[in-house]
Amino acid sequence: MSVNPDRFLSDLHTLRQFGASGIGKGVVRPAYSKPDIEAREWLRGRMEEVGLTTHYDPMGNLFGLAEGTSLLLGSHSDSQPEGGWLDGSLGVIAALEVARASREAGGPPISVVSFQDEEGRFGVTTGSTVWSGGLNLEQADELTDRDGVTLAEARGTMAHLIGDWVDADRFTGFIEMHIEQGPWLDQAGEAIGVVSDIVGIRDMRITFDGQQNHAGTTPMHLRRDAFQGLAEFNALINERFRNVVTPQTVWTIGHVSLHPDAHSIVPGKTVFSMQWRDGDADRLRRMEEIIRATAQEVSEARELGLEIGPMLGLEPVTMDENLRTALKLSAELVVPGRWREMPSGALHDATNVARLMPVAMLFVPSIDGISHAFEEDTDERDLVAGLQVLAGAVASLQGQN
Amino acid sequence: MSVNPDRFLSDLHTLRQFGASGIGKGVVRPAYSKPDIEAREWLRGRMEEVGLTTHYDPMGNLFGLAEGTSLLLGSHSDSQPEGGWLDGSLGVIAALEVARASREAGGPPISVVSFQDEEGRFGVTTGSTVWSGGLNLEQADELTDRDGVTLAEARGTMAHLIGDWVDADRFTGFIEMHIEQGPWLDQAGEAIGVVSDIVGIRDMRITFDGQQNHAGTTPMHLRRDAFQGLAEFNALINERFRNVVTPQTVWTIGHVSLHPDAHSIVPGKTVFSMQWRDGDADRLRRMEEIIRATAQEVSEARELGLEIGPMLGLEPVTMDENLRTALKLSAELVVPGRWREMPSGALHDATNVARLMPVAMLFVPSIDGISHAFEEDTDERDLVAGLQVLAGAVASLQGQN
Numbered sequence: 001m002s003v004n005p006d007r008f009l010s011d012l013h014t015l016r017q018f019g020a021s022g023i024g025k026g027v028v029r030p031a032y033s034k035p036d037i038e039a040r041e042w043l044r045g046r047m048e049e050v051g052l053t054t055h056y057d058p059m060g061n062l063f064g065l066a067e068g069t070s071l072l073l074g075s076h077s078d079s080q081p082e083g084g085w086l087d088g089s090l091g092v093i094a095a096l097e098v099a100r101a102s103r104e105a106g107g108p109p110i111s112v113v114s115f116q117d118e119e120g121r122f123g124v125t126t127g128s129t130v131w132s133g134g135l136n137l138e139q140a141d142e143l144t145d146r147d148g149v150t151l152a153e154a155r156g157t158m159a160h161l162i163g164d165w166v167d168a169d170r171f172t173g174f175i176e177m178h179i180e181q182g183p184w185l186d187q188a189g190e191a192i193g194v195v196s197d198i199v200g201i202r203d204m205r206i207t208f209d210g211q212q213n214h215a216g217t218t219p220m221h222l223r224r225d226a227f228q229g230l231a232e233f234n235a236l237i238n239e240r241f242r243n244v245v246t247p248q249t250v251w252t253i254g255h256v257s258l259h260p261d262a263h264s265i266v267p268g269k270t271v272f273s274m275q276w277r278d279g280d281a282d283r284l285r286r287m288e289e290i291i292r293a294t295a296q297e298v299s300e301a302r303e304l305g306l307e308i309g310p311m312l313g314l315e316p317v318t319m320d321e322n323l324r325t326a327l328k329l330s331a332e333l334v335v336p337g338r339w340r341e342m343p344s345g346a347l348h349d350a351t352n353v354a355r356l357m358p359v360a361m362l363f364v365p366s367i368d369g370i371s372h373a374f375e376e377d378t379d380e381r382d383l384v385a386g387l388q389v390l391a392g393a394v395a396s397l398q399g400q401n
Numbered sequence: 402m403s404v405n406p407d408r409f410l411s412d413l414h415t416l417r418q419f420g421a422s423g424i425g426k427g428v429v430r431p432a433y434s435k436p437d438i439e440a441r442e443w444l445r446g447r448m449e450e451v452g453l454t455t456h457y458d459p460m461g462n463l464f465g466l467a468e469g470t471s472l473l474l475g476s477h478s479d480s481q482p483e484g485g486w487l488d489g490s491l492g493v494i495a496a497l498e499v500a501r502a503s504r505e506a507g508g509p510p511i512s513v514v515s516f517q518d519e520e521g522r523f524g525v526t527t528g529s530t531v532w533s534g535g536l537n538l539e540q541a542d543e544l545t546d547r548d549g550v551t552l553a554e555a556r557g558t559m560a561h562l563i564g565d566w567v568d569a570d571r572f573t574g575f576i577e578m579h580i581e582q583g584p585w586l587d588q589a590g591e592a593i594g595v596v597s598d599i600v601g602i603r604d605m606r607i608t609f610d611g612q613q614n615h616a617g618t619t620p621m622h623l624r625r626d627a628f629q630g631l632a633e634f635n636a637l638i639n640e641r642f643r644n645v646v647t648p649q650t651v652w653t654i655g656h657v658s659l660h661p662d663a664h665s666i667v668p669g670k671t672v673f674s675m676q677w678r679d680g681d682a683d684r685l686r687r688m689e690e691i692i693r694a695t696a697q698e699v700s701e702a703r704e705l706g707l708e709i710g711p712m713l714g715l716e717p718v719t720m721d722e723n724l725r726t727a728l729k730l731s732a733e734l735v736v737p738g739r740w741r742e743m744p745s746g747a748l749h750d751a752t753n754v755a756r757l758m759p760v761a762m763l764f765v766p767s768i769d770g771i772s773h774a775f776e777e778d779t780d781e782r783d784l785v786a787g788l789q790v791l792a793g794a795v796a797s798l799q800g801q802n
Contacts, residue, residue: 080661081663216602231636264748346615
């Protein structure tokens with residue numbers, strides 16, 4: 001098959017108009033928002049032009065289905081609250097172009113998917129987690145976003161579009177193309193990364209409950225200041241992780257809310273996020289023990305109520321040998337000597353889909369390693385190289401379908 | 402004169418219906434909000450029933466003016482985002498009742514005031530600061546609240562009500578009755594505190610600017626995490642203040658915002674409040690030096706941009722000897738042996754009014770020392786004792802007017 005780079009890039013630029021931030025190529029397209037749903041409807045139209053049968057499942061995952069048994073390609077089209085134009089979108093539009101080119105070439109049959117809420121408005125890769133049975137819909141519906149909106153309420157905004165679940169048995173495997181989101185390919189001047197495995201992730205919300213009080217009349221020794229509890233928790237885990245982590249391990253407190261959040265009031269309550277990632281499931285577990293023990297210790301020492309929310313997370317996943325080999329051979333043909341095998345520090349829908357079928361991933365460089373930000377970008381030559389590596393791998397797998 | 406406790410308590414309970422939180426006796430009546438303006442209009446009606454001439458100045462400070470030269474009593478009727486029913490309101494309603502009783506007794510002439518934005522939506526005691534010349538209106542109009550609303554915009558909501566400034570020369574002095582907002586009177590089982598002096602306060606907003614990035618793919622050693630900067634700043638000042646502060650000194654980080662505030666993103670930016678209070682102006686200055694130096698140091702060590710907003714604040718103020726003596730004599734008559742002299746750790750409008758005339762304050766107990774919270778409360782017998790001490794002091798000052 002022969003893919004069409006112009007058609008591919010044109011679709012990619014069209015997609016970023018949905019929820020365009022007006023700052024660089026940035027997009028604001030969180031899951032279930034108006035621009036997210038409008039983008040999915042536009043994608044659905046493109047899929048149908050390619051001759052695919054389109055279908056939304058109960059989570060709002062959008063499928064473009066080829067007849068019979070097929071390989072599944074894609075990623076997600078929702079974005080972070082402040083996201084880039086390529087994260088997720090690249091894999092979806094590349095899948096669309098490969099399906100189109102493959103159709104024109106008389107096969108192989110290629111299906112396309114755009115998963116919902118990969119960016120975790122309601123947790124972590126929520127759409128593919130529920131589709132793959134990692135969480136049942138009833139439990140998922142109780143998840144809330146930062147503003148207290150439930151997933152059930154958010155799904156309701158797509159109620160007129162959604163149908164039943166798609167049976168995974170119709171797919172022989174899943175390949176997701178994505179930006180690296182890290183600095184390594186860009187720093188090395190390489191064009192392609194073939195993913196060896198995806199790191200595991202843990203994510204939870206922690207609450208410290210103290211005593212809201214006057215910031216002028218409450219002596220320091222009588223305070224139960226929730227923010228001071230958070231600051232001490234942060235310092236202690238940073239110290240205690242030292243003996244456990246590797247240079248690849250990461251942990252982040254990315255969300256913090258204080259209550260009532262006023263200059264003249266001792267914070268009575270804080271809710272914050274704790275997320276950590278590593279390729280080793282045992283290390284993730286040891287970090288969890290440190291986090292729970294430290295939160296407990298701070299809560300007792302400072303007389304703060306402690307609540308630890310449900311832990312969402314995914315185990316480390318190794319990519320399928322067969323699909324991965326096809327990607328490596330294709331990469332060596334398209335960009336000889338300018339590709340590498342590498343782990344993925346970022347979480348992806350492929351992690352969930354691995355519960356259902358063989359999966360593989362390929363990366364293109366992220367300029368300066370920046371993503372989840374309006375500045376996120378990739379040289380268009382590298383985007384096209386990625387498309388060609390994906391198409392080549394799909395073609396070489398044809399005989400096996 | 403003889404005050405009427407029932408009339409006083411009834412007015413006090415009526416006032417808390419404006420912006421009632423529905424939780425206990427709590428109120429949500431921030432400056433210039435709809436319930437704040439409605440409460441002021443109700444107060445204006447009550448003042449006029451007492452025969453006072455009512456007037457809003459350009460800040461929205463509400464005056465009920467007696468003819469000729471008079472003593473000024475009052476406080477403020479705006480509340481914290483989550484406030485109690487007594488903070489500010491008590492002093493205003495007590496002033497109203499004393500003015501009414503004094504009118505009925507044929508004097509002395511008493512004027513009443515409810516200052517605007519004492520709780521600092523736009524800074525610190527904004528209404529009395531501007532009236533007393535601590536800040537000119539043009540500068541004040543540029544102040545913004547946490548949502549970016551300017552004071553000019555907020556004042557606009559009262560444009561149809563406000564007139565010109567009130568000349569302070571018509572007032573012989575100012576007495577403000579208030580809840581203690583601290584634990585001391587309640588713990589000692591005492592009814593009245595006569596204030597010796599009001600501590601000084603400093604308040605500023607600090608911003609650390611880092612690099613927003615992906616929380617899975619950005620190695621810890623390459624991060625410029627704004628929240629980690631804040632946490633380190635907090636730990637360092639807590640350590641460095643040790644050699645400077647006394648048990649009466651307090652400091653608070655009460656407001657924190659992260660940007661973009663998402664689980665999976667390294668925080669690129671944080672804006673937080675830094676407030677500190679002490680009775681000694683020199684100590685306040687030494688703390689400011691530590692804060693500025695530490696913020697600078699953290700910003701350089703972590704490659705974070707640093708922005709320190711304008712510093713709002715007030716100097717420590719000693720209460721007027723003459724007014725204070727009148728309060729002490731009255732307290733000994735009303736609650737013999739159950740009162741004390743004490744400093745105010747909380748800031749009050751009296752601090753600003755001291756620029757214009759002699760000022761004094763009296764406190765009633767706060768149950769469990771709680772204020773700036775829905776649970777804030779005081780035994781009604783103590784509220785009435787406060788009213789009687791105030792009325793007694795006013796009567797004893799009559800000869801001097």
